[in-house]
Amino acid sequence: MQRIGVFICHCGTNIAGTVDVKAVAEALGHEAGVVFSTEYQYMCSESGQQLMRKAIREHKLTGVVVCSCSPRMHEATFRKAASLEGINPYMVEIANIREHVSWIHKDMKEATEKAIILGRAAIAKVHLNQPLQAGESPVTKRALVIGGGIAGIQTALDIAEAGFEVDIVEKSPTIGGKMAQLDKTFPTLDCAACILTPKMVDAGQNEKIKIFAYSEVEAVKGYVGNFNVSIRRKARYVDETKCTGCGLCTEKCPQKKVPNEFNMGMNNRHAIYIPFAQAVPKVATIDADYCMMLKTGKCGICSKVCGAGAIDYKQQDEVIERQYGAIVAATGFNPIDAKAYNEYGYATCPDVVTSLELERLMNAAGPTNGTLLRPSDNEHPHTVVFVQCVGSRCTETDERGKPYCSKICCMYTAKHAMLIREKYPDTDVYVFYIDVRTPGKNFDEFYRRAVEQYGVHYIKGMVGKVTQNGKQLRVQASDLLAGEQLHIDADLVVLATAIEPDKTARSIATMLTASMDTNDFFTEAHPKLRPVESPTAGIFLSGVCQGPKDIPETVSQASACAAKVIGVLAKDKLTCNPCVAQSDEMLCNGCSSCEKVCPYGAISYSDKEFRGPNRTTLIRRVASVNPAVCQGCGACTVACPSGAMDLKGFSNKQIMAEVDAICQ
Amino acid sequence: MSHSNNATEQVLRSSGVDVRKCMRCGKCTATCPAFDEMEYHPHQFVYMVEKGEIEKLAASPSIYKCLSCFACVDRCPRGVEPAKVVEAVRLAVIRQQGQNHMKSDDIPALLDEDMPQQLLVSAMRKYSK
Amino acid sequence: MPVTEYKPKIVAFCCNWCSYAGADGAGSARLSYPAEVKVIRVPCSCRVNPMFILRAFQRGADGVIIAGCHPGDCHYTSGNYFTRRRMTLLFSMLDYLGIERERTRVEWISAAEGAKFSKTMNEFCATVAALGENKRLEDLRCKK
Numbered sequence: 052m053q054r055i056g057v058f059i060c061h062c063g064t065n066i067a068g069t070v071d072v073k074a075v076a077e078a079l080g081h082e083a084g085v086v087f088s089t090e091y092q093y094m095c096s097e098s099g100q101q102l103m104r105k106a107i108r109e110h111k112l113t114g115v116v117v118c119s120c121s122p123r124m125h126e127a128t129f130r131k132a133a134s135l136e137g138i139n140p141y142m143v144e145i146a147n148i149r150e151h152v153s154w155i156h157k158d159m160k161e162a163t164e165k166a167i168i169l170g171r172a173a174i175a176k177v178h179l180n181q182p183l184q185a186g187e188s189p190v191t192k193r194a195l196v197i198g199g200g201i202a203g204i205q206t207a208l209d210i211a212e213a214g215f216e217v218d219i220v221e222k223s224p225t226i227g228g229k230m231a232q233l234d235k236t237f238p239t240l241d242c243a244a245c246i247l248t249p250k251m252v253d254a255g256q257n258e259k260i261k262i263f264a265y266s267e268v269e270a271v272k273g274y275v276g277n278f279n280v281s282i283r284r285k286a287r288y289v290d291e292t293k294c295t296g297c298g299l300c301t302e303k304c305p306q307k308k309v310p311n312e313f314n315m316g317m318n319n320r321h322a323i324y325i326p327f328a329q330a331v332p333k334v335a336t337i338d339a340d341y342c343m344m345l346k347t348g349k350c351g352i353c354s355k356v357c358g359a360g361a362i363d364y365k366q367q368d369e370v371i372e373r374q375y376g377a378i379v380a381a382t383g384f385n386p387i388d389a390k391a392y393n394e395y396g397y398a399t400c401p402d403v404v405t406s407l408e409l410e411r412l413m414n415a416a417g418p419t420n421g422t423l424l425r426p427s428d429n430e431h432p433h434t435v436v437f438v439q440c441v442g443s444r445c446t447e448t449d450e451r452g453k454p455y456c457s458k459i460c461c462m463y464t465a466k467h468a469m470l471i472r473e474k475y476p477d478t479d480v481y482v483f484y485i486d487v488r489t490p491g492k493n494f495d496e497f498y499r500r501a502v503e504q505y506g507v508h509y510i511k512g513m514v515g516k517v518t519q520n521g522k523q524l525r526v527q528a529s530d531l532l533a534g535e536q537l538h539i540d541a542d543l544v545v546l547a548t549a550i551e552p553d554k555t556a557r558s559i560a561t562m563l564t565a566s567m568d569t570n571d572f573f574t575e576a577h578p579k580l581r582p583v584e585s586p587t588a589g590i591f592l593s594g595v596c597q598g599p600k601d602i603p604e605t606v607s608q609a610s611a612c613a614a615k616v617i618g619v620l621a622k623d624k625l626t627c628n629p630c631v632a633q634s635d636e637m638l639c640n641g642c643s644s645c646e647k648v649c650p651y652g653a654i655s656y657s658d659k660e661f662r663g664p665n666r667t668t669l670i671r672r673v674a675s676v677n678p679a680v681c682q683g684c685g686a687c688t689v690a691c692p693s694g695a696m697d698l699k700g701f702s703n704k705q706i707m708a709e710v711d712a713i714c715q
Numbered sequence: 716m717s718h719s720n721n722a723t724e725q726v727l728r729s730s731g732v733d734v735r736k737c738m739r740c741g742k743c744t745a746t747c748p749a750f751d752e753m754e755y756h757p758h759q760f761v762y763m764v765e766k767g768e769i770e771k772l773a774a775s776p777s778i779y780k781c782l783s784c785f786a787c788v789d790r791c792p793r794g795v796e797p798a799k800v801v802e803a804v805r806l807a808v809i810r811q812q813g814q815n816h817m818k819s820d821d822i823p824a825l826l827d828e829d830m831p832q833q834l835l836v837s838a839m840r841k842y843s844k
Numbered sequence: 845m846p847v848t849e850y851k852p853k854i855v856a857f858c859c860n861w862c863s864y865a866g867a868d869g870a871g872s873a874r875l876s877y878p879a880e881v882k883v884i885r886v887p888c889s890c891r892v893n894p895m896f897i898l899r900a901f902q903r904g905a906d907g908v909i910i911a912g913c914h915p916g917d918c919h920y921t922s923g924n925y926f927t928r929r930r931m932t933l934l935f936s937m938l939d940y941l942g943i944e945r946e947r948t949r950v951e952w953i954s955a956a957e958g959a960k961f962s963k964t965m966n967e968f969c970a971t972v973a974a975l976g977e978n979k980r981l982e983d984l985r986c987k988k
Contacts, residue, residue: 121864121868121871122885123860123864123865123868147868147883149871150867150868150870150871150872151867151868151871151883152879154871154872154874155870155871155874155875155876155877155962156876156879157876158879161879162879164879165879165882168882169882172882172884394746394790440740440792444738444740444792444793445792445793446736446792446793446794448794449792449794452792485738485739485740485741511741512740512741512744512745513740513741513742513744513745514742514745515742515743515744515745515746515747515786515790516745516746527745527746528745529741529742529744529745529756529758531739531741531744531758534756536744536745536747536750536751536756566921566922574921576921577917577919578916578917586920586921630887648926650920650921650922650923682920683887684887684888684890684891684919684920684923685886685887685888685890685891685923686888686890686891686920686922686923686926688891688893689890689891689892689893689894689926689930690926698887698891701886701887701891703893703895703896706884706886706891706893706896707895707896707899709884710855710884710896710899710900710903710905711899711903713853713855713882713884713900713905714853714855714900714903714904714905715903
């Protein structure tokens with residue numbers, strides 16, 4: 052039997068003005084288990100807390116009920132005071148008689164009655180309270196960043212800056228991501244490589260950062276503070292430690308007909324290659340699908356020319372295991388495949404390109420060395436048509452497109468249009484738009500400059516179809532403001548394709564037990580207040596994997612994400628919320644209902660031995676909750692058909708007792 | 716500005732189209748092969764039905780110029796199906812003329828130089844049940 | 845007209861993150877609602893076991909309301925979706941048990957919606973009061 056003390060707060064006149072506090076103290080004093088009941092002017096004040104502590108000492112209280120303001124206000128205060136007297140802090144319950152009683156009811160009799168009932172409910176709950184211990188778990192002081200684009204690089208640099216180790220796992224041979232492929236950036240028009248490559252070098256040289264390029268995450272085990280990750284280091288057939296990145300092998304390689312993915316397949320590379328000049332790590336990689344030596348055993352030229360002796364045709368994939376305290380998903384995006392859009396002729400007309408392809412066509416390191424030439428005949432285009440929202444803002448059920456706005460297309464199209472008009476003033480540029488969305492610092496000014504200074508023709512309407520018409524493209528479009536249908540003979544058509552999360556994101560999310568939305572974007576813990584954390588503890592989100600973003604937004608989110616990661620790594624031990632779910636193994640029937648509803652992947656199943664009748668042993672599959680991962684929502688407790696799952700601090704019995712007390 | 720009336724409701728019901736899904740991109744009109752013939756264009760049909768301006772549409776020859784080729788339906792990124800709206804307006808007009816059910820014998824009498832043949836096909840599809 | 849004043853008993857389950865804070869907001873703004881409403885704090889609306897609701901009806905409650913975060917805003921990502929499904933199922937069974945459907949309700953009330961909390965509680969109380977006293981669900985297991 053508990054020995055409960057009840058303390059009623061006047062809160063000046065806030066409570067005492069409408070609640071007869073003396074009557075409440077009197078009434079609650081007669082409740083079963085209550086050995087002490089009093090009222091005081093301000094319970095939260097220093098003297099109020101002293102009063103409570105004295106009563107705990109003198110009356111040997113085991114539980115405390117404070118009838119005062121909302122527990123959201125002073126629950127922590129009273130718990131702390133109680134724990135100073137050696138009572139478990141979770142033996143304190145608050146009856147909210149200010150926000151829920153005195154402030155909303157005017158009639159004293161009515162308010163007093165309600166205060167007594169709420170007090171009774173709290174007493175009933177305290178009777179069933181159990182002392183709870185907040186668990187602790189150690190923290191591995193190293194972070195993993197999955198994805199080496201600008202988001203991953205920035206997060207890694209910021210974490211390393213704070214003095215913690217970071218690993219970057221990048222699936223392609225170099226870090227840099229999509230930003231490395233861009234020509235210029237809006238709205239300042241500075242060159243992407245000029246601002247990105249120094250960061251790549253910083254990441255490569257930082258002694259706290261270890262880059263696993265050409266590697267993939269294969270399995271993730273563990274929980275916040277203690278993740279164990281298997282990383283597959285794919286065979287490059289080049290020893291990373293020996294290769295100097297001189298590039299001689301890439302020049303001498305006889306296999307020259309490999310589509311160059313860095314230039315969106317618009318030119319070719321060799322079978323042994325370095326993706327681009329500023330690659331980090333600057334190491335050659337052999338493409339096993341095209342290398343003659345690996346396919347037929349005949350060639351070996353790269354090995355012969357390599358002065359460092361770095362070529363190793365026998366290299367195998369290697370799986371390494373590393374421990375981390377926190378994991379950052381920075382898996383990024385890809386443009387959608389425009390081939391499905393027959394009406395725009397992307398698959399059939401070579402002069403219909405996507406915006407990312409145009410970036411490469413305009414880049415000095417691109418297939419045309421920076422001169423804008425159309426792919427079909429390398430002629431300079433005189434009329435360029437941009438089509439916006441290709442695959443963005445479609446219906447949920449659309450098979451080709453995405454329901455969301457891709458956010459970056461309006462601005463990069465304005466950038467492209469502006470750059471073309473600046474470099475080639477003889478070119479007519481048309482942009483077909485549904486809406487021009489420019490929320491961002493200096494964004495609308497930028498778009499207006501494209502129209503007003505550079506004379507880009509913005510037309511409210513959509514392109515209906517693009518067909519090859521001799522050497523040109525016939526673009527049929529609507530001009531909604533003029534109420535016309537336009538037929539434009541264009542030399543180049545650029546599709547502002549929607550962006551989608553990288554295809555690998557889904558499998559990574561599954562490994563991380565991080566949740567995703569229907570579009571495969573990672574879900575944040577709270578859409579407004581916790582935007583860089585996944586609901587799964589210890590998993591953080593950086594960049595476009597969480598939702599469409601431009602570069603400045605990505606970088607700010609990446610830094611915010613790093614701050615959150617540092618918050619975890621800086622702790623020696625993580626304290627867990629003790630109000631977590633707990634499974635009674637004797638009742639559990641191993642049905643997995645709880646596992647399915649758990650949003651955090653905190654529940655796992657294992658086979659356990661139990662004593663059966665007649666000295667037999669039974670093996671049953673039972674659930675167990677990892678208290679470090681469980682957040683205490685209680686979804687599993689309701690899903691459990693056998694009543695094995697319960698939530699500490701809000702147990703079935705406690706809530707039932709409250710219901711009973713209220714309905715008395 | 717909304718004139719919610721019986722005619723509008725009838726058009727909305729018989730077409731089964733939710734005109735509020737339209738995001739006014741104009742791809743239907745951009746894609747329409749009968750654009751030059753039409754007074755009101757596919758996107759205007761959707762917009763004017765939303766505003767309840769059925770009378771204007773009903774009085775316009777546009778309803779007979781639509782080829783019912785369904786290009787607009789195919790291309791619409793929001794799944795609005797403008798051709799169905801056009802057809803519903805057309806249907807409302809025909810029904811008002813007391814020709815609720817069209818018989819194949821009636822077709823020659825209705826034939827007119829300007830009427831595209833696919834309209835007949837479309838009409839048959841709709842009435843022959 | 846002589847009226848013996850009938851006071852319904854109403855239990856409100858409020859999730860800690862949104863609706864309980866909304867109730868606090870109603871208090872801070874002094875937006876009154878009937879004293880018959882008594883709030884029980886739960887971590888998430890998905891912690892509300894249908895059993896609790898039946899228990900309340902068994903013990904003589906006249907109405908039970910569950911309030912949680914708006915869909916998509918759940919502190920635990922998806923808890924309120926579970927609530928929505930579970931309660932839809934339970935409510936359809938209450939009809940079968942002979943308890944009026946109007947005696948139960950699920951509402952989404954955010955931490956900022958003190959006014960909505962008060963308005964919802966006023967409406968709900970009026971609805972329940974109009975239905976009159978509830979038939980007490982009998983527990984056959986412990987019939988005295």
